[in-house]
Amino acid sequence: MEPGRAAPRPERADAARNRTRILAAAETLFRERDPGSVTMEDVARAAGVGRATLYRRYPDVRSIATALLDRHEYALQDRLLRGAPPLGPGAPPVDRLAAFYRAMVDLLERFGYLLRSAESGSARFTTGAYGFWSAHVRALLADAGTPHPEQLVDTLLAPLAPELYQRQRHDTGLTPEAVGDGLAWLAHRILAEPQG
Amino acid sequence: MEPGRAAPRPERADAARNRTRILAAAETLFRERDPGSVTMEDVARAAGVGRATLYRRYPDVRSIATALLDRHEYALQDRLLRGAPPLGPGAPPVDRLAAFYRAMVDLLERFGYLLRSAESGSARFTTGAYGFWSAHVRALLADAGTPHPEQLVDTLLAPLAPELYQRQRHDTGLTPEAVGDGLAWLAHRILAEPQG
DNA sequence: TTGAAACCGGACACCTTGTCCGGTTGGGAA
DNA sequence: TTCCCAACCGGACAAGGTGTCCGGTTTCAA
16 A cells, blocks of 8 residues: 555546546537547537536646647657657667658547647647657657758657648648658658768 | 829828827837737837727737838848848859858847747748749759759758747857858758769 | 546636717807 | 729627626534
C-alpha cells in the first residue's frame, strides 16, 4: 500500500457512457463542419448532455479534439522511436527527416479536421505532440552535424501547420503526394552532404 | 468630365477626426495587450466613439490592424521591386531570398503586435500581402531553376508566420539575428548550386 | 437495503457581436 | 450668410456563446 496516494476509483458507468457519447458526437461535428466553428454548446446538444457535464471533463473545444487525436499521434511517435527505418532508427538523418515529413503529411491528410481544431494558431506549440516532433527533428539535425539546430527546428516544423496544409490542398490544389515530394526535396537539400 | 463616375467627395471633418482617434487607440491597444484579446468594443471605448461608428469603417478587428500595417508592408514591397540589391533586383536568387528573409524578420520584430492581429492563423493567407510575398518567392525559385516552385512556395513562407516568430523569440529565446541567420542558412541550402 | 460520493443538467450572469434608427453635424448651394 | 440634405454618430437591441452554480438523481460499495 502507498499511504500518500489513494487508488483512483474506476469511472462510473454513467460517466463512461457520457464520455463515449461526447467523443462520438464531437468527431462527427469536426468532420462535417468547419472545425473552427464547433462550439461547446454544439457538442453538448449533439451528444445529448448538459453544458456543465461537458465542461466537467473538457475545458474547451480544443481539448476534445486533442482527446480524439491522441492515439493517432502516439502511434506515429511509437513508429519514430521503435519502428522500421527509414522512419525509425537506423537510417541516415536525411532519409529519416524525409520519411518523417511524409508520415506527417499522411497524418494531416487523414486527421486534418481534428488537427485544425486541436492545433491551430499558437495553440499548436502548447501541445505535447509539438514537443515530441521538435525533439525528434532536433536530434536528426544534431546527428547530421547541422550547425545551430535550435535555430532551425521550429522553421522546419512550420510547413506542417494544419492551416498551411489545408491551404496547399484546397487553394493551391496540390495533392498529398506533391506536398510530400516538396518536403522530401527540402529535407534532402538541408541535410544532404556537404553541410555548410 | 467622366460621366459614369462621380468624383469621390472628400471625407468630412468629423469622420476624419474619428478615423484618427480609432487608429491611434487601436495601435495602443495592440501594442500593450495580447493582440488576440482586443475586441471591437475595446477599441470603440478607447477611441471614445460608438460601436456602430467603428463598424461603419472596419468590419472586424483584423481590418483595423491591417490598416495600421499597410504602409509598412507597401514600403517593403517597393524595396523588393525597385530597391537596391540584394533585396531588390540584380542579385542572384539565393542572395535575394536570404535578404527577403532578413527583411521579413525585421518587419516581424518591429510590427509583430500588428501582424499577430492581422495575419494570425488561416487569415494570413487571405491578405493581399501574402499574395505578394508568395509571388516574389515563386519568381526567385523559378529564376534559380528550382523544380516545381509551386510545391515549395507556401513551405518557404511558413516560417514567417507571426505566431511562429513569437514562439522563437519568447519561448525558444532566439534573438532576431539568430532567427535571420537560420533562415539565411536555409535559403543558401535551398538555392545554392548544385540544384537537384 | 442504504447512504454518501459522484454525476447530471437546467438556469444564470456576463461578454461580444453586428445591426437598426432617431438625432446631430458638416459643408456646398443659393 | 443662410439653408438644407446627405453623411455621420452613437445608444439601444437581439442573438449567441462562455463558464459556473446548485439542487436533484444515479451509481456502487458496504
